[in-house]
Each structure stands twice: as structure tokens, then as C-alpha cells.
Amino acid sequence: MNSFDFYNPVKILFGEGKIDQLAQEVPVNAIVLMTYGGGSIKKNGIYDKVLSALKGYKVVEFGGIEPNPRFETLMNAVTVVNAEKITFLLAVGGGSVLDGTKFIAAASLFKGDPWDILKRGAKVEKALPIGTILTLPATGSEMNSGGVITRESTKEKLVFGSPLLFPKFSILDPTTTYSLPKNQLANGIVDAFIHTTEQYLTYPSNSPIQDRYAESILKTLIEIAPHVLADTDDYQARANFMWSCTMALNGLIGAGVPTDWATHMIGHVLTAFFGLDHGVTLAIVLPALLREMKDDKREKLLQYGRNVWGIENGTEDNRIDEAIIRTASFFNSLGVKTKLSAYGITSDQLAPIFERFQTRQWKLGERKNITANRIELILRSAL
């Protein structure tokens, strides 16, 4: 195990009906900005529940935070924060609303141009307090201190984070997921799965707790996926799905072990250029990346095949190939396709992406050896 620091002060309130406890968690006399997305919370009743739980508070609303939340939109929210003297942010939605709200929290009190937080990784020195009500399990944003923001004008999707951006609390009520369309549930399963592999499919570091926790999440996601996607509302399946997503990216399984994140970094560029869903980009990149990086990841790929998929027989290469095939098949079984061509993207369209990676000179992966040329091989093999 490597040395590490771990800190995660988010209070989790988990279970049906926990929204009713909201007023116990929001500071007395807070002026609340309630942020949300496209308005689905108005249709499924969550909006009313939240407002009812916040009776007595001054609540201002900011809706319309889009998937892959945009810098431009969030800066409009910052204007509202300042105009209304907001003291507390309550994000109600999925990862995009939560990530966007973290950015609003940081940008509202930032001295200078908030774009620097994304572009230059400028340090967040102050932030408004945040609470969240999660309605779409996927990103883990409810129990971490980071986020991803897109700038439409320059086609950039950039990460940021600060210990000041941990939510004070997050309410996880599995029933809020009942109204989600299947493709969003499927994307969420893929997202949590690949958050886990990014912290697991690297090289051995003698960290059996972290490895077994990662395998626990992967096996659970595989096991519950059909029940999550079933037509009936299965509370237990949704609850275990929600908790798996939170566990996949709250820092615990990545503490003390090497981490990869190349699939995410490449996926973000695919989203910025083609508007593909985040989960979809991950499902496309991961199998191709694992094939390309097979030798570097050999031991962990064999362990993954054995412990997650029960693959015991065959040559090492056969077992690795089978593990990767099983992974892609799992994504396909959720209705998430794993080839760029399935989304109408052709070889020609990749040129500007390759150019961006050449310019950026990123060195990705747990060994910092996934460079532009290698990304090109990965994406070509994902066509």
C-alpha cells in the first residue's frame, strides 16, 4: 500500500423519506439557492417535497443546469447568488447539477476570473456551503469534492476540486430514481463501474482491502444491473445501485493505490466534441484502452477476470481477452454500445481530437505513458 491522506466529511442521509429531514441539515436563517436541471423534478414530485421540507426558509431557484454543465450557465447562477445574497446552495439532481453547484459555490466567492479555477487549477480559497439531494446515481459527486465543467465556446471539459467543496450533507433516497429513463440508469451503472476500474485496473500494490472493495462494487453492479433496469420499481436494487455509485468515487477505494483515469480524460474530450453522454464515452474507451494497455495492466486484468468474472481457465492472454470481452458485453447488455461507429462517428471526425491530444501533450494513466499516439491507437480501435 502506498502512503495517502484520506478525508471525507460528507454526512450521508440514506433511505426513503430522508428528504423530510432536510430542515435539520440546512443552517437556520440560510438564504437558499436551489439548483436543478431540466425540470424533471417538477414532474416526479421531488421539487414539491423539497420546497415543503424547506418551509420557513427563503428559497431562490436556479433551474436549467444542463447535462455536462456549462461554465456559461453556471456563471449566470453566480450572478443570482450575488444579487440574492445567497448563503447556502442546495443541489437537487444528478451529477451534472451537483458538479455545477460545486462550481457555483467556488466561483461565487472567487477573487478574479472563475474560469481560472478550471483552466489553470487556481486554488479555491473560499466556497459557499452546499447540500445535495441526489436523483441520479452515477458520478459519486454527492460524496466527493470535485466536478467536471464544460466550456461550450472552446469545446473544453475540465475537472476541478477542493476540500472546501465537499457537500455538508447528501440525501440519497432511492425512490427518487424511480422516474429515471432506462438509458440514464444504464449510463449510471457504466459510470460507477468505470470509476471503480480506474482505481483498480492498474498494477498490484499489495492493497488487498482496496482491491477487494473495488471487486465488491464491480460484482454488485453486475449482479443488480438487471434489477435496476427492470420495469418494476425495485427499492432494494435502486438502493444498492445508489450506494455502489457513492462508494465508487468517495476516495476510499483509491486511497493508497495507483489510479489510472485515462478513460475519463479521453472520454471527456469525446463528450466535448461530439456531445456523447459521459457514460457512453467511458463504455467506448475502456475496452479499447484495456486492449492497448494489456501488458502494463496484465496482473490486475488477470485478477479482475478471476475475481469479478470467475475466469480461471485458458492462457493468460485468453483470460485477459475474455475479461475485456465480458466487460464490453456487460455494457452492451445494458443497452450501452461500445463502438464510436454505433453513434455515427467516423474515422475522419477524429482528426481534431487527435490534434487536441497532440497539443495538450497529456501523459495519462497510472504509468503516465498513455500519450497522444497511444490515444490515437485506442480511439481507432474503438471505431
Place this chain on the structure above:
Amino acid sequence: MNSFDFYNPVKILFGEGKIDQLAQEVPVNAIVLMTYGGGSIKKNGIYDKVLSALKGYKVVEFGGIEPNPRFETLMNAVTVVNAEKITFLLAVGGGSVLDGTKFIAAASLFKGDPWDILKRGAKVEKALPIGTILTLPATGSEMNSGGVITRESTKEKLVFGSPLLFPKFSILDPTTTYSLPKNQLANGIVDAFIHTTEQYLTYPSNSPIQDRYAESILKTLIEIAPHVLADTDDYQARANFMWSCTMALNGLIGAGVPTDWATHMIGHVLTAFFGLDHGVTLAIVLPALLREMKDDKREKLLQYGRNVWGIENGTEDNRIDEAIIRTASFFNSLGVKTKLSAYGITSDQLAPIFERFQTRQWKLGERKNITANRIELILRSAL
């Protein structure tokens, strides 16, 4: 999965050399009370390292916190806190020092008789801030908000806790364990193992993440035990041991699932009456308790046998019996005996213990059906 709240704001600094970062974590201008136990930290160099890392702080010392820390001793520390106007407590030691220091933190600012915190569960409204440097992995006290205190005069060993008693930080440097005697390492392994079974060997609640995390800890403890007890200082084994102990009792594996804790409650009484090590009492009680409660715990015992010990064949009863035998054999393999008679305790000596349980009218276990009569059966079968 059941509904739950989870909150754990302890900052963990894990790895060799992390004591050097102490001054970044202790508040500037703090007047520090450094608490410790029998003085082993003076022999193994940790004492000097801590004082050197605290250069520039006013540091007062309070040594002599004993195993199963005593109320009487800790109240002497409270006197020192008040006399020296202490503003920060730094616990350097194992679970006893950490638990004792949590009690000092609460008692120092308590209005009224601090005994009420233990005796009546009086609410802790204020507490001094605490940091810890763990030197004996076992209790998990470094990442939770509870403790256990003994009152010598009345032979009582009582639990207490408050969210105000989470350490602000805990430093976990595996090299601090190198000088530990084998029996303390063995007790620590047993303690972490049984912290885990208390939150796992109950009844199924459709919580695959929690179950698999618990199995992860149990399998890791079994796997690393021989390396932890080996004569050579094995950094990785000690690191994984330390992290397993922390994970076993930081609230995570118990969130959303039924929990037992009867083995602990019975074990505490054995320690209070006979002075047996905490780990030893657990190793004595658990196998006997599992035999007695076999029907109530049937499904989880079968799961435990299969997933932790690989027991697949035989009748259900055979598999359960084998799982319990393997558990006791594991403790024996560490040098921890699992019968009261091995510690010279006879049937006659149990009478006052049975009397205490009859008086207390405890209803223990995940189904609250482990009453005095049942405890008597359990302890008689552990003779």
C-alpha cells in the same frame, strides 16, 4: 438495505513518516496535552518523534493510561487539562489511550459529574478537539467517535460516544507497530475480525456492498495474519493490518445493516471481572455465541462459511459447524485461546457475572433476544 445516516470526518494520514506532518494538523498556538500509556513510546522512539514534530507548541504530558482505561485515571487527566488550560488533546497509543482521551475530551468540558456520560449516557454537548497517533491497530478508535471506559471500583466497563469525539485527524504509520509484542498483535487481529463479524453475522438485509466489504476485511485479516505475526518487520503486512482495523469500525460496514454487538457486551463484563484482554474475551465469546445463535444467524453463517472460508459441501448444519470451528482455529493459530478454562476460569467464578446480567436485564444481539439466560448458556459452553 435499511435506512441510515453516515458521517465520519476524521482525516487519515497513512504511511511511514506521516508523524512529521503533525504540526500541519495541530492548530497554531494550541496548548497540547499529549496522552499515552505505559511508556513503551519512550522506548521505541515514537515519543521523541512526536515531541520533535511538535517543536514550538506548549506540550504537557499525561502518561499512564492503562489497558481498559479507568475512569479514575482519566479524571486525573481532566484535572491537568483544567490546571494547564489545555486546548488540544493528542493521543499517542492504542485503543485504550485513544478511548481514554476521547473521554478526557468530553469530561473536561462537561457540566456535572462526568460519570453520567458513562452511567446514564448523558449527552456530550462540548468536547476538546483531539488528534491521534495510532501505535496498536485493533479497536478502530482512530476513525470513530466512541470509546469504552472501565470503573475499577464497581467493576463496570461502559461505552460512550458523540459525533463531537471524532478525532480531527489520525496518523497511521505502520512502522509504529514494529515494537509490539506478538500477543498484542494477535489480540488486535481478533478485535478487528470480531468488529467485522458483529456487523456481518446477523441476518440478510439485501446489502451486498456492506456484506462484501465485511468479507473483504475478514479475508484480508486471515491472509495477512501469519505475516503480521512473523518475526521480521513486514511493512506491507502491518499496513494492511492497520487499514483493516480502521475499516472494521469506522461505521461504513455497519451502515444500513443489522448489527449484533453481543460478543462485545459480554466480553466487556469478562474483562471487568477477570481482567482478561479485550481481544481474548471476544475470542472466547464469539464461537460459543455463534453455536448458541446458530438458527437465528443461519443464512449469514452459511454465507460466511462459503465466502470467507470456502466451505461449499456438506449439510447446512455441517457447514455452519465447520465455519465456527475454522473461526476458533484461526484465533488459536494466533496464540489466542478460546476457552475460559484456558485462562484458569472455572464455573464457580461465573456466578457473579450471571447475576450481573440478570440484574441488568440486557437484551442483546440483532434480534434483542440474547438475554441473561442465553448468556449463561453461552458462557457455560465457553468454559
